[in-house]
Structure formats: C-alpha cells, structure tokens
Amino acid sequence: MSDTYSRIYAVVRRIPRGRVSTYGEVARLAGLPGCARQIGYALHALADEDNVPWQRVVNARGEISLPRDAGLDSLQRQMLEGEGIEFDARGRLDLKRFVWRPRRTGPIQARLPLPGGRGSD
DNA sequence: GCAATGACGCTCT
DNA sequence: CAGAGCGCCATTG
Numbered sequence: 615m616s617d618t619y620s621r622i623y624a625v626v627r628r629i630p631r632g633r634v635s636t637y638g639e640v641a642r643l644a645g646l647p648g649c650a651r652q653i654g655y656a657l658h659a660l661a662d663e664d665n666v667p668w669q670r671v672v673n674a675r676g677e678i679s680l681p682r683d684a685g686l687d688s689l690q691r692q693m694l695e696g697e698g699i700e701f702d703a704r705g706r707l708d709l710k711r712f713v714w715r716p717r718r719t720g721p722i723q724a725r726l727p728l729p730g731g732r733g734s735d
Numbered sequence: 736g737c738a739a740t741g742a743c744g745c746t747c748t
Numbered sequence: 749c750a751g752a753g754c755g756c757c758a759t760t761g
Contacts, residue, residue, distance in 0.1 A: 618758065637743050652758050654742035659759090673743060680742045687742090740760075748752080 621645060622656040629670040632697045633714035634707065636674045643716065654679065669693040676709040 621644040628643075629635050635643075637650040646652065657668045669690040673679040680687040691701060701707050 616758085638745095641743090646758090648744090648755095649757055650743040651741060651756070652743090655740090655757095655759065656742095658742055668742085671742080674745085678742085690742090738761095741758100744754105744756080746752105746754085748750105 618644075618646065618649075618652060619656045619659070622653055623660070623664060623666050626657070626666050626668060626671060628716070629667055629714050631667075632699065632712075634670045634672050634676075634694065634699065634709070634712050635714045636709070637671060637679075638674055639713075640671055670697075670714070672707065672709075674709075675706060676712075677704075677706045 622640060625640050625643045626635075637653040640653050641647060641649045644653075653671065657666070657671060660666055660668055678687045678690055680690060691705070694707070695701065699707050699712055
C-alpha cells in the first residue's frame with residue numbers, strides 16, 4: 615500500500631458516524647490538494663477488513679458517485695441511511711446538514727440535529 | 736516509460 | 749438548478 619492510500623484512509627477513518635465528507639475535502643485533509651480523483655481510486659482498492667468508513671465519502675454535490683453496475687451505490691446509501699443520513703428524491707443528501715467539519719472554523723458550530731438521535735460522538 | 740483510466744471538482748452555459 | 753466541458757493527478761497495463 616502506498617503512502618498516498620494510507621493518508622487517505624487515515625482521514626476517512628476520522629469521519630464520525632452520521633456525517634459525510636467530500637472527495638476534495640478528504641484529499642485536502644490528507645495533504646493531497648487537487649487529488650480528489652485519487653480518493654475514489656484509493657477507496658475502490660479498499661478491502662472490507664481495512665475498517666474504513668468509505669460510505670461516508672461522497673462527491674461535492676452530496677451525491678453517491680459510485681457506478682451502478684457495481685451495486686455499491688445502493689449499499690452506500692443504505693449504510694448512510696442507517697446512520698441517519700437523509701436522501702432526497704434525486705438521491706442526494708444535504709451537505710449543508712451532513713458534511714463533516716474537522717475543527718471549529720468559527721463561533722457558530724451549530725449543533726446539527728442528527729435524525730439518528732444523539733448529536734455528539 | 737508512455738498512454739489510458741477513473742467512487743472528482745470547478746466554471747461556463 | 750441542471751447539464752456539458754475542461755482540468756486535475758496517482759495508479760494501472
């Protein structure tokens with residue numbers, strides 16, 4: 615496994631349950647700005663025993679970005695819904711509500727009312 | 736080592 | 749808001 619993958623996995627593992635992040639954001643947090651595509655590439659080569667919450671990574675539109683033929687898109691959606699993530703009719707989630715923010719960026723860090731129940735991890 | 740690929744993002748229309 | 753086009757870069761064959 616390359617160091618690039620290790621960095622990516624480390625960041626994805628930090629995403630708490632009930633929240634999601636974007637490929638571009640994960641790339642930046644992993645110290646790989648501009649390498650959003652490589653995030654997907656790394657997650658594709660991921661194994662189940664690696665214990666990485668890959669389902670919490672979506673594209674910048676808040677949409678599942680997996681190919682249909684693999685059948686993983688429905689799996690990801692089911693797992694996210696199980697964490698309390700809500701999808702609209704277009705199969706998209708509201709990044710405004712569910713995106714993960716690593717550090718407090720400002721005074722307002724409003725506690726998002728997670729449908730799942732508890733608002734903290 | 737070169738050319739093609741891909742679980743993406745941003746800008747313009 | 750939605751779709752099309754172009755840029756991006758590590759990994760693969």
